[in-house]
Amino acid sequence: MNDKGGPRNPVVWLLRVSLALLGASVALNVAVGFLQPVVPWLAGGFVIGLLIWCVAAYIRWRRSRW
Incomplete structure (x- = not known):
């Protein structure tokens, strides 16, 4: 269900994921x-x-014993 109409490029997806991981690290x-x-x-x-x-x-335990 892509809003842009066409199939997504796996190379672009892999680049974005690798950049996100690099930024997180x-x-x-x-x-x-x-x-x-x-x-x-x-x-x-x-x-x-x-x-x-x-x-x-x-202290509370000692006081509550009596």
């Missing part, structure tokens, strides 16, 4: 490069948040 590489300095801070924040949540859950 370049974008992923750039994103990883930008996130690399920030990831330790994000992981540290996650660990601190998890620790605070565990302490709060333990």
